[in-house]
Amino acid sequence: MQGLLDQSASVGVLAGSGALPFAVAEQIAARGQRAVIFGIRGYCDAARIESYPHHWIALGQLGRLTRLLHQERCRDVIFLGGVVRPALSELRMDFGTLLAIPKLVSAFRGGDDHLLTGIGKLIEGYGLRTVGVHEIAPGLTMPEGRITRRQPDDQNVADIHKGVQVLKAISPFDVGQGVIVIDGNIVCVEDIEGTDAMLARAARLRRDGRLRAPPGRGVLIKMPKVGQNLKFDMPTVGSKTVEGVRDAGLAGIATIAGQTLFAEPQDAIAVADKAGLFITGLPV
């Protein structure tokens, strides 16, 4: 667990599921910093974590986590990858967590954004600093403008505008980060199901004849809620999203440049170009 670089500059990567924690660790290493991955048991990829300095932690082991972060001289901590909100009975709470319970209970009450921000604040109470991908690895966020061969047409642009308005309107309610707009109609609104499930639902509604728009029309719009803490919960787009958009028969994806994770850009762009879809980053 010894690194070659200046220990004082280590970054702790608290890692849930998916490829993103490792992509970010690579970026941190590429700029000469040491990354230590704290894999969350049951979520983090057990094969991939082996290539990095790492520790395993269970959900609920806040005491162990903060102790190891200090021991590894990580001042900055980044939360990455998927973790389904656990049932309380699944948590393996250690003493550090027990002490923090009143704050955790209040964090558990709100929507996802509320939960994650609450846990982030808790971590910061231990003298650590939480950072976001946009701060530590901006190369992994969506660039501005179109990045595919296809570009949005006038109707797509109008749909994007409408989607942004809807997301702004529901933003205060901590609902979801995505919406599907087809030729001026709000077709699907993302809620706790998440983006992939919403896209699968749109594909199903099309198969069932409930969604009658011709294929190749309409846009998935994703953007953070107003005031959303991008450190803990940044909208994400990847190959899987593009496949979902293709299967739902839409024309493309619009999301906010610099405020959207885009971890496997080459793969996602390849899938989009092959399917004739657009991906575009809107200016903030």
Added chain:
Amino acid sequence: MQGLLDQSASVGVLAGSGALPFAVAEQIAARGQRAVIFGIRGYCDAARIESYPHHWIALGQLGRLTRLLHQERCRDVIFLGGVVRPALSELRMDFGTLLAIPKLVSAFRGGDDHLLTGIGKLIEGYGLRTVGVHEIAPGLTMPEGRITRRQPDDQNVADIHKGVQVLKAISPFDVGQGVIVIDGNIVCVEDIEGTDAMLARAARLRRDGRLRAPPGRGVLIKMPKVGQNLKFDMPTVGSKTVEGVRDAGLAGIATIAGQTLFAEPQDAIAVADKAGLFITGLPV
């Protein structure tokens, strides 16, 4: 096709699927008016229509519909029951419809509310008057206050308030009429899927472990969009809705009194009481 009552007072019931057209026809008859049912082929119940003065029409036969309405001396027309928005290729257009095509095309562009209002305006162009259930059979709408044994508790009331706020926020976008709120969290937002499918989705999210709230919490809130034309598209609650709410593990249903169809109240209340759910009509 001859009625015993004053022909000048006949009401035309344009009937899609479900029991509602017949319930309304009974109410019209109960107050001494003659109801003529115009069953939409493929949607209207072919067995039940036999008991009433009726004609069959296909979607798209606007000319035939208006001719028959005049012939039957129906001045008032009411649209009732479900009709999935048809694909253009399914329409069997007659000459009257062909003449109206420019207006129909513009009506097809918006959301459902836009479509139905557009068709209503078209009908009114033929010297007919469109009416809503709340005008012609107010006894079939939701009363004010709780109508079940169970009553909403303080958290349910807070959830209802939050749901009303969300629905008001999305109202300008012609999205949907329903939302599920559990202990302050917006869990599901209804879009083109419709209320029954949203409730089935909530039940599925619970089975999949994505929805962790304990059963018996949370509320389905349904209300018309601000400015929605209640003549053509009134929110509806019935036994099936109550069963969906029960299966999704919620505590009850809140909807707007006088602005919600409640066609089989005894059945719905019986299902709710058996499952320990509340149904409440909010003041306008």
